[in-house]
Amino acid sequence: MYESSISDRIRELRMRRGMTQEELAERSGLSLAVIRKLEQGGTCRMETYHQLARALGVTTVWFISASSPEPTEATVDDIVLADVRSAINPPVGLTGKPLYGTADGDHPDLGRLRTAVSAVADKYHADAYDDLAVMMPGLVRSAHHHVDAYDHGDEHREAIRLRADITGLTGRYLIQIRAHDLALIALHSSLRDALEIGDVPLAAAAVSSQAWAMLRQGRLGEVERLCTETADAIEPKMSKATPDELSGWGYLLLRAAGAASRNNRFEEAREYASIAATAGARLARQHENLSGHVAFGPLTPTLMGPEIELLDDRPDRALELARNVPRDVGAGNTSGWDRHRLDVARAHVRLGNADKATDLMNTIRREHPSWLRYQQYGRDITREILSTRPRTLSEDMLHLGEFMGVEP
Incomplete structure (x- = not known):
């Protein structure tokens, strides 16, 4: 070109x-x-x-072509994220060793660290982002110190696994608040640790989350290649695969589907989603808290179908697939359902039913406001809703626009 x-x-x-x-x-x-x-x-x-x-x-x-970004006004993001940035990307002096800082004088205790990581995972799934901002930096530093304290044997391996776990969760949190480059630093660290101890499902989760951040950056071709090559490398034997192995492989294919569909490669996207569905079908129900603190099962791949059809400008087909999403196999994570409900809302507004779309958006706003306010996709849908009737907006539409920071 x-x-x-x-x-x-x-x-x-x-x-x-x-x-x-x-x-x-x-x-x-x-x-x-x-x-x-x-x-x-x-x-x-x-x-x-x-x-x-x-x-x-x-x-x-x-x-897309490379160019320098336009100058923008400075924001407070660097200051707000300074503590977590220091924890996951610490300074390095002449010794070549990262300066992690203190862990508040705590004595190493793997059981306590494990409990703390689980608590942070619960906060993440509850969209408690303000709590995560406070908890994560200290917990990442604590994980570093545990790895240093337990320098051999099974305890060293467990310390590395827990560090991979918390840096993976930190990366996912940073993606949610749109700090994508910082998220990738955390996820690369998680991946290195998972590979060091040979934990393939945890490594796959780190790659999948890395792909999610890259997808947000518009790196579509890279994401598709990364995920398909990694999926090929770890493809499990279906008859013997564990839920963790099926989840790791299936999510990689779903990330590839997300990238392909955004790159107008819809047939490839449908094929990836169909293959991922074979992994989901091996599990009778959704399995919770798998490697990387994700849920996976027969429900997960079906949520990708409406997304692909909507990107292919087929909102009627998207709603048809949404009506056939299984409801009796477990709930999965709330963020996955909420992302699906955004797809359904956009399909409704594109088919001329702005009121139905508004109802769905306001339901998410009431149930999970912290999650929704960080979703650029939610703002895009809100703009579409408000543009349908600029002079006769309902009270519900006005409330939604105010919450999402979108002017009528």
Whole structure:
């Protein structure tokens, strides 16, 4: 591909397809103002590039090129995250050894550390992000000190496993609050520890979470390759596989499906999801608290189906698949269900039922507000809802817009 700006690529491909700006706007579902802005040198989010790519018949990454980001106002994020940043990415002096800082003078106790990691996992699944911000830095430092204190034998191995566990959880928390580069540092650390002790399911969980962070960064091709190659390397024998092994393998395929569908590779995405479903089918019910503190079973792969169809602009098919999601195999994690409910809400608004979409969004807002307020996807859906009737917004729509920080 020759070197050119994104605006040049959009304009050239639109003209090659024989479309006017108005026709591209209509086919992509974007406003004419957005098309004009992009062709004049503006930038947009990955979701917009996905819609453009689908309308023009290319992969999403066709539009992406390296460039320096636009200057932005400084934020307080660096200060707010300073403690957790210090714990997972400590300074290194001339000794070459990381300076982890203190662990509050605690005596090493693997049982106590194990209990603390489980407590943090419960906080993560309860969306208690403020509590996690306080608890995680000290717990990561404590894990470092336990690894140093137990320097051989089974206790050393368990200390490394617990450190891999807490850094993996920290990485997932950082993804939720959109600190993706910092999350990747934590997840790389988790992966190294899991590989050192040969814990394949825990390593697979770290790779899967790494893929999630990269997906948020728009690194679609990298994610698909990472996940398919890792899945090939650890593919279990179905007749003998443990729930942890099935979960690790299945989640990698679902991450690959998520990347492929966002890159307009829908047939590949459906194939990955279908293969992942074979892993889920081996388990009669959802299994909770598997390696990496995830849930997996027959429910998990079916939640990917509506997401793929929605990205393929088939909201009616997405709702059809959502109606067939099994309800009698266990609940799974709340974040997975909430992400699915966002898909259902977007399908409803795209089929003209903004009231139903608003009801779903407000239900999530009431039940899991801490989770929802960090979801860019939720803000996108809210904008779609508010744009359907800009002059006659209901009270529920206004409340939703206020919560999500979206102006009518």
